[in-house]
Amino acid sequence: MADRFIPVDVSQLVERARAGEPAAFRELFRLHLSRVHRIVHRMAGASSDVDDLVQTVFVEGFRSLPSFRGESLFSTWLGRIAVRVSLRAKKRPALMLVPLDVAGDQPSQAQGPHEDASAREGLRRLDALLAALRPKKRAAFVLHALEGYSIEETAAMVGASVAAVKVRIHDARRELERRALKDPYFSERVGAKEPR
Amino acid sequence: MTCREAQDALVDLRDGRLDNASELRVHAHLETCGDCRARAKTWATLLPSMRELEPPPPTPLRARRMEIEIERQLSRPAPLADSRSRRWQLYLAPAVAAAVVLIMLASRRHQPAPPASLVPSAPPFATMTSGNANAAAHLAPGSRVVLPAGRDAKLQLSTLASLTLTGPATLLLGGDDAHVALTLQDGRLEAQVAHRQPGQTFTVALPDGRVEVRGTRFVVVARPGASLVRVDEGRVAVFDADEREWSVGAGETHSFAAPAPPAPNPASASPARDVCEAPAVDCGHVTQAVRAAIRGADYARVQSLVEPALRPRPSCRPIVCRTELGYLRAEALRASGHFEDAVAAYKTLDRRDAPSATRQNALYAAAQLERRLGNSVAARADFERALTAAPTGALREEAMIGAMESAAQTGDGAAALVAARRYLSAFPEGLSAAEARRIVDGAVGRGP
Numbered sequence: 298m299a300d301r302f303i304p305v306d307v308s309q310l311v312e313r314a315r316a317g318e319p320a321a322f323r324e325l326f327r328l329h330l331s332r333v334h335r336i337v338h339r340m341a342g343a344s345s346d347v348d349d350l351v352q353t354v355f356v357e358g359f360r361s362l363p364s365f366r367g368e369s370l371f372s373t374w375l376g377r378i379a380v381r382v383s384l385r386a387k388k389r390p391a392l393m394l395v396p397l398d399v400a401g402d403q404p405s406q407a408q409g410p411h412e413d414a415s416a417r418e419g420l421r422r423l424d425a426l427l428a429a430l431r432p433k434k435r436a437a438f439v440l441h442a443l444e445g446y447s448i449e450e451t452a453a454m455v456g457a458s459v460a461a462v463k464v465r466i467h468d469a470r471r472e473l474e475r476r477a478l479k480d481p482y483f484s485e486r487v488g489a490k491e492p493r
Numbered sequence: 494m495t496c497r498e499a500q501d502a503l504v505d506l507r508d509g510r511l512d513n514a515s516e517l518r519v520h521a522h523l524e525t526c527g528d529c530r531a532r533a534k535t536w537a538t539l540l541p542s543m544r545e546l547e548p549p550p551p552t553p554l555r556a557r558r559m560e561i562e563i564e565r566q567l568s569r570p571a572p573l574a575d576s577r578s579r580r581w582q583l584y585l586a587p588a589v590a591a592a593v594v595l596i597m598l599a600s601r602r603h604q605p606a607p608p609a610s611l612v613p614s615a616p617p618f619a620t621m622t623s624g625n626a627n628a629a630a631h632l633a634p635g636s637r638v639v640l641p642a643g644r645d646a647k648l649q650l651s652t653l654a655s656l657t658l659t660g661p662a663t664l665l666l667g668g669d670d671a672h673v674a675l676t677l678q679d680g681r682l683e684a685q686v687a688h689r690q691p692g693q694t695f696t697v698a699l700p701d702g703r704v705e706v707r708g709t710r711f712v713v714v715a716r717p718g719a720s721l722v723r724v725d726e727g728r729v730a731v732f733d734a735d736e737r738e739w740s741v742g743a744g745e746t747h748s749f750a751a752p753a754p755p756a757p758n759p760a761s762a763s764p765a766r767d768v769c770e771a772p773a774v775d776c777g778h779v780t781q782a783v784r785a786a787i788r789g790a791d792y793a794r795v796q797s798l799v800e801p802a803l804r805p806r807p808s809c810r811p812i813v814c815r816t817e818l819g820y821l822r823a824e825a826l827r828a829s830g831h832f833e834d835a836v837a838a839y840k841t842l843d844r845r846d847a848p849s850a851t852r853q854n855a856l857y858a859a860a861q862l863e864r865r866l867g868n869s870v871a872a873r874a875d876f877e878r879a880l881t882a883a884p885t886g887a888l889r890e891e892a893m894i895g896a897m898e899s900a901a902q903t904g905d906g907a908a909a910l911v912a913a914r915r916y917l918s919a920f921p922e923g924l925s926a927a928e929a930r931r932i933v934d935g936a937v938g939r940g941p
Contacts, residue, residue, distance in 0.1 A: 319564070322563075322564070322567070323560060326559075326560055326563065327556075330550070330551065330556055330559070331550045334548065334550055334551055335547060335548055335550075338548035339548070343548065347548075348551065348555060348558075348559055351551075351559060352559050352562050352563050352566070355559075355563045356563055356566045356567060359563070359567055360567070416545075416546065419542070419545075419546045420546045420547075420548060423543055423546045441504060442504050442540060442543075443543060443544055445508055447505070447510060448505070463501055466501070466504075467497065467500070467501055470500070470536075473539075474532070474535060474536070474539070477539055478535070483539060483542060483543075486538055486539070486542045487535055487538045487539055487542075488538070488922075
């Protein structure tokens with residue numbers, strides 16, 4: 298969430314991108330890549346499709362720039378496209394093959410080998426927990442609880458009412474809580490008995 | 494507040510997105526509900542654990558590949574499917590518009606009333622449940638209830654207010670669910686008002702002034718020149734006919750003064766009333782406007798609304814929303830990035846007349862900002878003050894953790910050890926028990 302408060306005038310960048318300035322597109326891409334990638338990963342799960350989906354989000358976003366009226370933050374507007382693209386992708390069967398160029402280019406972590414393995418295991422388990430949720434519940438939970446958007450912003454991003462989003466988050470939280478407390482990775486961290 | 498509402502607010506509570514009143518309600522609920530407290534504790538650990546597990550961002554090489562692919566796709570025309578659908582939209586738009594116009598014209602000519610069962614009926618503004626010989630009566634805003642001597646009536650408002658009117662009395666119902674405005678022209682009215690949401694108002698106008706409540710139990714008696722209000726629970730704001738404001742708390746009675754004569758005699762007037770010349774503050778209106786400005790990130794407007802309301806009012810009683818406005822000002826300063834000013838604003842709420850939970854909340858918020866600003870010494874002092882303000886308050890554990898961590902950050906091993914032992918003694922299985930044990934074990938390992 299570090300890219301939420303960026304000291305860059307995004308509205309100026311959007312105006313320059315609308316005017317077709319390539320440097321502005323690149324800057325917007327650079328600023329929002331990490332957040333869009335995170336949303337897509339959490340929505341669609343870890344697969345080789347993620348990079349393709351991220352590209353699709355930016356292509357659709359940049360093509361739709363004329364319709365961006367500045368009523369919300371650009372990041373919120375782009376997040377809405379990320380949710381839509383991810384939900385659409387989930388309706389298609391996932392591509393299981395990993396292209397060679399991507400497989401050999403996994404990011405290196407600055408952590409030690411043990412922490413690295415533990416974090417990877419945690420992420421794999423979180424992906425599995427999120428994947429077990431229905432897509433709409435997953436979207437609401439990811440945006441509000443993990444990405445830190447308000448309920449109202451989340452509702453705008455998933456195109457649902459505030460009341461519907463509250464119900465989805467509530468249900469998702471209950472389901473996740475039940476599953477997480479049975480999961481060795483998370484139950485060890487909580488270190489508490491399962492609440493009623 | 495229900496368990497569901499409290500649990501739904503946990504993420505917003507953790508992220509500091511709740512307003513002061515909501516935050517207090519959640520904490521109050523957590524204090525009394527073991528189930529919700531357990532859930533809050535679970536999520537206090539689970540949520541950060543999940544947030545920490547961020548998917549690794551694309552490496553620069555992958556990012557560059559994506560960038561090239563995006564530029565390549567943008568340089569091509571939009572896919573055929575898109576342009577096809579747009580073409581269909583072009584063809585369909587006039588047809589859809591024409592159909593809409595036809596439907597509208599048809600519905601103007603023939604507008605049968607929908608069946609009553611399909612129309613959701615709004616709850617009545619008020620229901621008079623007794624005092625009427627016939628039956629319960631539903632009353633709309635604008636209704637007038639006139640009772641003869643010796644009769645009484647019970648009214649239930651849809652806003653969860655219960656009223657008992659004792660005759661002879663005349664009561665006018667006005668306003669709406671959000672802004673209830675009653676006028677008691679004559680008689681005795683006993684009211685129990687459920688807590689109002691921020692921005693909602695409940696006013697009883699009297700011949701000699703008016704009473705504004707936020708959630709309380711009180712009695713008003715309307716007699717021209719001799720009206721009074723007695724408060725049984727909570728606190729109300731009372732306005733005399735000349736708009737002077739008084740704050741009346743539980744167990745207190747306020748008598749409205751008779752309208753001032755044309756040439757008042759200063760010697761005979763109450764000194765306090767004569768010297769308070771500050772204009773009245775409409776707390777309901779101001780707090781509502783401030784909250785709206787904060788929601789819209791219009792911090793200049795917050796400043797322009799709060800400053801005049803909080804200006805010193807020599808010889809006047811404090812306005813009833815003084816603490817709430819002070820808290821909102823601090824929140825706005827924090828949200829706008831003026832952290833040092835926000836710290837100062839939070840600290841002004843550490844007053845004896847402020848509720849202990851508010852003092853604890855404010856001092857805790859100030860301490861958190863001080864840590865963020867790198868001032869661990871001040872942070873530690875304010876975490877301690879937060880503990881003193883409400884020793885059994887909802888933020889007790891967090892304040893103890895903050896004090897312990899701040900002491901460790903300043904390198905004051907002795908203070909950190911004391912804080913860690915205190916924490917372990919109060920919360921042996923707490924959120925930071927492992928960290929506290931590490932401090933204690935480290936100190937023991939080093940020896941005296």
